[in-house]
Amino acid sequence: MEAILETKKLSHIYSAGTPFERAALADVDFAAYPGEYLGIIGHTGSGKSTLIQHLNGLLKPTSGQVLFQGTDIWTDLKTTRRTRFQVGLVFQYPEYQLFEETVYKDISFGPRNMGLDEKEVDRRVRSAAYFVGLRDDQLGQSPFELSGGQKRRVAIAGVIAMEPKVLILDEPTAGLDPVGTESILSNIRAYHKAQNATIIMVSHSMEEMARTVDRLVVVNDGTIALEGAPSQVFQHGQELEDMGLGIPQMTRVFNRLKAMGVDVGSSVYTVEQAKRAILDAVAKKGVG
Amino acid sequence: MEKSIINVEDVRFSYITAEGVAPIVLDGVTLDIEEGSFVAVLGHNGSGKSTLAKHMNAILLPTGGKVYVDGMDTADEDKLLDIRRTVGMVFQNPDNQIVANVVEEDVAFAPENLGVPPEEIRRRVDDALKAVGMYQYREHAPHLLSGGQKQRIAIAGVIAMEPRCIVLDEPTAMLDPIGRADVLRTIKTLNRERGVTVVLITHHMDEAAQADRLVVMAKGRVVADGAPKEVFQDVEGLKSVGLTVPDTTELLWELRREGLDVPLDALSDEECAQALKELLCRVKSKE
Amino acid sequence: MALKDITLGQYFPGHSLVHRLDPRTKILAVVIYIVALFLAKSFVTYAIMFALLALSVKVSTVPVKSLVRGMKPVVFILIFTAVLNLFYTPGEHVLFQVWILTVTLEGVQNAFFMVIRILMLIAGTFLLTYTTSPILLTDGLESLLGPLKKIKVPVHELAMMMSIALRFIPTLIEETDKIMSAQRARGADFESGNLVQRAKALIPLLVPLFISAFRRAEELAVAMECRCYHGGEGRTRLRQLKYAGKDWAVLVFFLVIAVLVGVLGHFGL
Numbered sequence: 106m107e108a109i110l111e112t113k114k115l116s117h118i119y120s121a122g123t124p125f126e127r128a129a130l131a132d133v134d135f136a137a138y139p140g141e142y143l144g145i146i147g148h149t150g151s152g153k154s155t156l157i158q159h160l161n162g163l164l165k166p167t168s169g170q171v172l173f174q175g176t177d178i179w180t181d182l183k184t185t186r187r188t189r190f191q192v193g194l195v196f197q198y199p200e201y202q203l204f205e206e207t208v209y210k211d212i213s214f215g216p217r218n219m220g221l222d223e224k225e226v227d228r229r230v231r232s233a234a235y236f237v238g239l240r241d242d243q244l245g246q247s248p249f250e251l252s253g254g255q256k257r258r259v260a261i262a263g264v265i266a267m268e269p270k271v272l273i274l275d276e277p278t279a280g281l282d283p284v285g286t287e288s289i290l291s292n293i294r295a296y297h298k299a300q301n302a303t304i305i306m307v308s309h310s311m312e313e314m315a316r317t318v319d320r321l322v323v324v325n326d327g328t329i330a331l332e333g334a335p336s337q338v339f340q341h342g343q344e345l346e347d348m349g350l351g352i353p354q355m356t357r358v359f360n361r362l363k364a365m366g367v368d369v370g371s372s373v374y375t376v377e378q379a380k381r382a383i384l385d386a387v388a389k390k391g392v393g
Numbered sequence: 394m395e396k397s398i399i400n401v402e403d404v405r406f407s408y409i410t411a412e413g414v415a416p417i418v419l420d421g422v423t424l425d426i427e428e429g430s431f432v433a434v435l436g437h438n439g440s441g442k443s444t445l446a447k448h449m450n451a452i453l454l455p456t457g458g459k460v461y462v463d464g465m466d467t468a469d470e471d472k473l474l475d476i477r478r479t480v481g482m483v484f485q486n487p488d489n490q491i492v493a494n495v496v497e498e499d500v501a502f503a504p505e506n507l508g509v510p511p512e513e514i515r516r517r518v519d520d521a522l523k524a525v526g527m528y529q530y531r532e533h534a535p536h537l538l539s540g541g542q543k544q545r546i547a548i549a550g551v552i553a554m555e556p557r558c559i560v561l562d563e564p565t566a567m568l569d570p571i572g573r574a575d576v577l578r579t580i581k582t583l584n585r586e587r588g589v590t591v592v593l594i595t596h597h598m599d600e601a602a603q604a605d606r607l608v609v610m611a612k613g614r615v616v617a618d619g620a621p622k623e624v625f626q627d628v629e630g631l632k633s634v635g636l637t638v639p640d641t642t643e644l645l646w647e648l649r650r651e652g653l654d655v656p657l658d659a660l661s662d663e664e665c666a667q668a669l670k671e672l673l674c675r676v677k678s679k680e
Numbered sequence: 681m682a683l684k685d686i687t688l689g690q691y692f693p694g695h696s697l698v699h700r701l702d703p704r705t706k707i708l709a710v711v712i713y714i715v716a717l718f719l720a721k722s723f724v725t726y727a728i729m730f731a732l733l734a735l736s737v738k739v740s741t742v743p744v745k746s747l748v749r750g751m752k753p754v755v756f757i758l759i760f761t762a763v764l765n766l767f768y769t770p771g772e773h774v775l776f777q778v779w780i781l782t783v784t785l786e787g788v789q790n791a792f793f794m795v796i797r798i799l800m801l802i803a804g805t806f807l808l809t810y811t812t813s814p815i816l817l818t819d820g821l822e823s824l825l826g827p828l829k830k831i832k833v834p835v836h837e838l839a840m841m842m843s844i845a846l847r848f849i850p851t852l853i854e855e856t857d858k859i860m861s862a863q864r865a866r867g868a869d870f871e872s873g874n875l876v877q878r879a880k881a882l883i884p885l886l887v888p889l890f891i892s893a894f895r896r897a898e899e900l901a902v903a904m905e906c907r908c909y910h911g912g913e914g915r916t917r918l919r920q921l922k923y924a925g926k927d928w929a930v931l932v933f934f935l936v937i938a939v940l941v942g943v944l945g946h947f948g949l
Contacts (some may be wrong), residue, residue, distance in 0.1 A: 107430070117436065121408060146573055148570070149539060149569045149571070152541075158861065161865060163861050163864060165866060181652075186867070187675065188906055189864065189865055189866075189867055190867060191864070194862075194865040195910045196858065196861065196865070197863065201859075201862065201888055201891075202858075202859050202862045202882045202884075202888050203888060204883065204885075204886075204887035204888050207671060213866055214863075214865040214866055214867075214868075214884065218866060218868065218869075219867060231514060249891070252438075254438065263866060264865070264866065266869070267866070279566075279567070280563075280566045280567060281438070281439040282438045282596040282635065282636070283437070283596070283635065283636055283637040284437055284635040285437075295754075309570050312640060319414070323541055343504050345490050346569075349571045350570065350572070353640070354599075354639065354640040354641060355640055355644065357645075357662045357840030358640075358641060358662050358665045359666075361662055361666035362400050362409070362666045362669055362670060365666060365670050367673055367674075368667070369673070374638050374642045376644050376647065379640075379644050380644060380647045380648060380651075383644075383648060383653075383669060383672070383673075384648075384651060386671070386676075387673070387676050388655065388675055390673070390676045423886050450906060452902055452905070452906065455845060474908050474910070477905070477906055477907075477908050478908055479905075481906065482903075482905060482906040484899060484902075486897070486899060488851055489895075489899035489900050489903060490899070490902060490903040491846065491847070491898045492843075492847060492900070492903075492907075493814075493815050493843070493847060494691060494812075494813055494814045494815065494843075494846060495691070495693070495813045495815065496715050497918070498919075499924045500812065501917075501918035502904075502907055504907055504916075505915050505916050505918060506907060506908040506909045506910065506915060507908050508870035508914040508915065508916050509916055510916060511916060511917060511918060511919070512916045514916065515915075515918060518918060532693045533693070534691070534693075534850075536813070536850040536854075547903075549804070550907060551906070551907065552889055554907065554908065655681055660858075
């Protein structure tokens, strides 16, 4: 399949030419495909934030290319600007970036910058608000009167309202409790389904990744260290731990079980899979 | 019986808002924190857990009921400094707790306020930095450190008061997994090796699971209180107040629902694996 | 991102003689140095001042590169002063005339000295902030201004405010950077447009920045209270300010140079 967003030999060096020079990315070949739900993991300082800021043209590559639908996003200024609308980026703790008097105005900031007419802006604001579960009467409220979780929804809606083909979210559930986490994740899933958009999610929670994404990219030391389906990636438990990352608790438990001499199949990383594996093992043994 | 260091007695609290409407945040909380224990307070956002924490060193005063710190009423203004040096407090955002531009000068802030003599401040600063494993960073600028390191500096800043208890209000919420693990390890060391009483406010199940005692809050009340192993067994109860349980407990609970005989209190990876192994061996021997 | 590169007044920890001097000594030395700079009027006196600065930089081990980098923000002021001096200094030795503008030899000289003076002034003050941790700097100021407490000037509070402001500069710069990136991701344009458009583009940046600054201030206040802060009364210090032999030596040295420059200036040298 043709990639919707890809990087070719992407390198980025911070403070080039000064004693503080530091390579954040080195020859990264990254690709995201239409309609996929992709996860990016990596510890702080691994280069993952630098990578995602290249994907929508916020950072300019020191060398290498970023292609959106096959076109280099730095071809000209117009293309770069258009890419920012088509590749939406929700930063960490986005609720701290709200600024308008009303929720409606804040969400409409992106669509207005796109130069859309009033009617289209209105449609987009309402549809984005719907995706994140904001009620109509909340649109007129000041965003600063809302709770922390609701503010984050407004901020996410502000990016969704640009109806990007690729939606990148940097730790969208950071600091939320289980209920808040689940509801934000289901908002994202809803957008993914309805728009058939590509979702790229950065998270530290292996359990969350295991439950939600189709494919995982592990960034370490400015390069892509591992990639593949979660089941494949989580087989590299030791490597992940050496990178300062963990593996899901269920995978750890099943690895221990294996070490104890009981092998009930690998590639278990969610509670659901663990339950299936145990029930299957019980059934098999019960019969045999 | 162990002596308790904090007594929360039927505390009620509501914020006074501009409209005069006062939503109730704490609705009759009674809690004793034993000296030397490690207590986790778990609750979803808005359960009142942070508000409760702020009552433990007189940042907030109860609208009804009383809080005693080592026998001192927190409403007694003359005792304010004594209360705050007995119960130290660490907050969520490490950036907003660090006062100085150099690590050791920040750690010295509290003892300086308390009028401790300079040589003694030096000793306390070095000691506190060693306790959190940040001594080699004493001359660094805090803003160049990682989140987890900054939070350990913030903990050292409180330890330098030599408090008997520290209350930590979601200290790991803004940290990455490495930072979280470092902070948690630091807290446990302080509790085990120095006998500092620890009250950890969190919504991470895995952190709560490591405490000696787990208090669950919902809607301004204490809804469960006991050893983590016991509390987590009430999977349905926790889910009903918007919390989840660790994946290990969740799995065992699911298996029990399928009619399998597994214990619910196998919380750690090791215990869970052991429980599963025993289950599978039993099935095998039945053949 | 350029914002992160601002080093304005940032402290570089070190152990040189300059680092180890009492902050009060350094503040006083800088004051003497500035006075002397204004007394300097000729190549000879400027050369002496330059030698003094060069010596101080050398001893401090602060990389010259960092000092130079700190100068960048003032380039505009420099050019402005130079141009002003170049054209508006009356004199006898007219070099050339363009339209109504006359450039005299005195003008060139004035412009040159003015630029050198500003550069040296900035380099001197930067050397102070580069080698003195903000807390020590404020402690030093507080101690020097101590006598003002008698006339009810809140010296401790002012010093504390200054030190916290310095502490939060890097944090706020980082935050500004983050918010700008987030708004640019939503199509905000901070670079183009006329003055009004640019000013308008700043609103999405300033509102969240102010809100966050207030939130930080509130949290910091509570955290400070939790650490028993209750004003300057009864406070002790980790580092006690104490003048040592080297402090006196440095002060005397600076005074001698200043007097020398003053005397030379008096004789028109």
